[in-house]
Amino acid sequence: MGARQRLPNGHDGSAGAGRTAFVATRQGNPAARSHAATSRQPIAGNVAIRRPTLPAMSPLTRAATATPGRRRIMHAGSPGMILGGLLLLVGSLMPWVSTPVGHLSGAAGAGLWTLCAGTIAIAGALMPYQRVAFAHALLPGAAAAVLVLWQLARLMQLSASTDSWGKLLPGIGLVLVGGAAVILLRTALRIRSAG
Numbered sequence: 001m002g003a004r005q006r007l008p009n010g011h012d013g014s015a016g017a018g019r020t021a022f023v024a025t026r027q028g029n030p031a032a033r034s035h036a037a038t039s040r041q042p043i044a045g046n047v048a049i050r051r052p053t054l055p056a057m058s059p060l061t062r063a064a065t066a067t068p069g070r071r072r073i074m075h076a077g078s079p080g081m082i083l084g085g086l087l088l089l090v091g092s093l094m095p096w097v098s099t100p101v102g103h104l105s106g107a108a109g110a111g112l113w114t115l116c117a118g119t120i121a122i123a124g125a126l127m128p129y130q131r132v133a134f135a136h137a138l139l140p141g142a143a144a145a146v147l148v149l150w151q152l153a154r155l156m157q158l159s160a161s162t163d164s165w166g167k168l169l170p171g172i173g174l175v176l177v178g179g180a181a182v183i184l185l186r187t188a189l190r191i192r193s194a195g
Helices: 030-038 059-065 078-093 111-125 130-162 172-194
Strands: 095-098 103-105
Touching: 078 111, 078 130, 078 172, 095 130, 095 172, 111 130, 111 172, 130 172
Parallel strands: none
Antiparallel strands: 095 103
């Protein structure tokens, strides 16, 4: 019933080759296959195969055995929240104020708050609950917007009081945090309109 098959090392699996091989055969009738799958007795001079046979599963059977109620992690606002959160993280560590003498980093002041807000925004992007995601987009976006507006007002106040217009300029970090605030606030509106 079974056919001799060559092993990867060149032997044909016979006892004369010095090795005993248990190689699966898929030829013959179902009774011979079931006998070959459950015993190690030679069949018609060949070495029988003992390989456990698994029931065939159709895609429908696999889908039925999958864990029910599995939720999607990403939602309508996830891409915007990830982008806004990354911009907050990067912008928080970059210079917020450019002066003729040098740059002032955002991490020395309010940048630490926006760094935390960026982490909250990214965490909200990976939560499947719409209300939680909305809060994780709205609160960091609003906080970052308030801090950027406060920093710009402070720069204008210092420039007016010292009569040094054009010497104190917003740095690239402040611009990135402002852009992230706009992205997060727009994403919050998108999440709210989606649900």
